[in-house]
Amino acid sequence: MPANLSPEYKAAEAAYRKARAPDERLVHLREMLRVIPRHKGTEHLQADLKTRIKELGEALSGPKKGARTGPPVTVRPEGAAQVALLGPPNAGKSRLHARLTGSGAESAPYPFTTRKPQPGMLPFEDISFQLVDLPPISATAMESWVPSALTHADAALLVLDIRDPAALDDLAAIARRLAGKHIRLVPDVLPAPVSGDDAASGADDDLDGFHLQDLPTLLVATMSDLLGDTPDAADAASAADAELQAFTELTATPFCAIATSAETGAGLDLLGPWIFRRLGILRVYTKVPGQPPDMQRPLTLREGDTVADAAGLVHRGLAGDVKSARLFREPLFRGQHVPRDHALSDGDIIELHW
Numbered sequence: 001m002p003a004n005l006s007p008e009y010k011a012a013e014a015a016y017r018k019a020r021a022p023d024e025r026l027v028h029l030r031e032m033l034r035v036i037p038r039h040k041g042t043e044h045l046q047a048d049l050k051t052r053i054k055e056l057g058e059a060l061s062g063p064k065k066g067a068r069t070g071p072p073v074t075v076r077p078e079g080a081a082q083v084a085l086l087g088p089p090n091a092g093k094s095r096l097h098a099r100l101t102g103s104g105a106e107s108a109p110y111p112f113t114t115r116k117p118q119p120g121m122l123p124f125e126d127i128s129f130q131l132v133d134l135p136p137i138s139a140t141a142m143e144s145w146v147p148s149a150l151t152h153a154d155a156a157l158l159v160l161d162i163r164d165p166a167a168l169d170d171l172a173a174i175a176r177r178l179a180g181k182h183i184r185l186v187p188d189v190l191p192a193p194v195s196g197d198d199a200a201s202g203a204d205d206d207l208d209g210f211h212l213q214d215l216p217t218l219l220v221a222t223m224s225d226l227l228g229d230t231p232d233a234a235d236a237a238s239a240a241d242a243e244l245q246a247f248t249e250l251t252a253t254p255f256c257a258i259a260t261s262a263e264t265g266a267g268l269d270l271l272g273p274w275i276f277r278r279l280g281i282l283r284v285y286t287k288v289p290g291q292p293p294d295m296q297r298p299l300t301l302r303e304g305d306t307v308a309d310a311a312g313l314v315h316r317g318l319a320g321d322v323k324s325a326r327l328f329r330e331p332l333f334r335g336q337h338v339p340r341d342h343a344l345s346d347g348d349i350i351e352l353h354w
């Protein structure tokens, strides 16, 4: 049924997607629920919004006395972006998480090992991304709180066992389950609309173009070290590439895919750059007048973000007070004044003027 969302709702949704701090997100979620048109077509969505508001509220204030005592379901975002590890049981999510972040995420040769969200930091150049390991999702099982655990996720790594012939079915089942909770897995390049079954693309016509969340998604086909009898690293890499090519061609999946191994580390160096580029992350360095810039701790913003957005990160709630900035970016900018709505670039150095 068409959801027929109003301009007020769409504006609230846009503000929600832009907000990164949990308390700001909660404000926007409440606003979405307040302005959502009340009719049958939005009933599911209203229910999803209420669940997220409740769970995010509990995460921010601690659970109420006597409330259900499960694991905390939302992970407070840290670093330049939060990226969720999704996938079917036993695919190798936790082993990857442990290797990438140094977390002690428990991995075991049987399914449903992971029972709660586990955060860890993946360093990339001078910033880091927060990776969140999660319990598995299959056609028949998904912890009810997993959609809420994705509230702060900016992207997803969908981990599949490269040897598993059912991987496409797993991918479609996961996309469908999340679509049912108004979360859409988005490939790097959106496929042209086709009629017929497009569950594997993450699209879902039932949602009438509406969703609570878009998750840019990379397929991570892991365990490449276990492909055939290839002790030589170069042979193993080409076997993995051939397998991956066969997979992407056979399944015609619109998602980008990379082959990795948590055992040998093969392919893992591609993850940070993908997250960085796919999310359009910018690093902006700040300086105070008369002093050299602080090159140690960049602000992290997104493509299209402005001087005012950077100011909002420096002084929360005061973004509106910044008047202009001096911008340093060789060779074009050597301290010229730019207005508060000037869009920043990766590597910019700014001196804020309030």
Ligand SMILES: Nc1nc2c(ncn2[C@@H]2O[C@H](COP(=O)(O)OP(=O)(O)OP(=O)(O)O)[C@@H](O)[C@H]2O)c(=O)[nH]1
Pocket: 087, 088, 089, 090, 091, 092, 093, 094, 095, 096, 106, 107, 108, 109, 110, 111, 112, 113, 114, 115, 134, 135, 136, 222, 223, 224, 225, 226, 260, 261, 262, 263, 264
């Ligand atoms: N050789 C090899 N083994 C791997 C690799 N990745 C995972 N494994 C093994 O595969 C099994 C499952 O890995 P897990 O990381 O627990 O899988 P998971 O996806 O977290 O599983 P759930 O928590 O049940 O969803 C474990 O025995 C891992 O040691 C890999 O890249 N190479």
Ligand SMILES: [Mg+2]
Pocket: 093, 094, 095, 106, 107, 113, 114, 134, 135
């Ligand atoms: Mg696990």
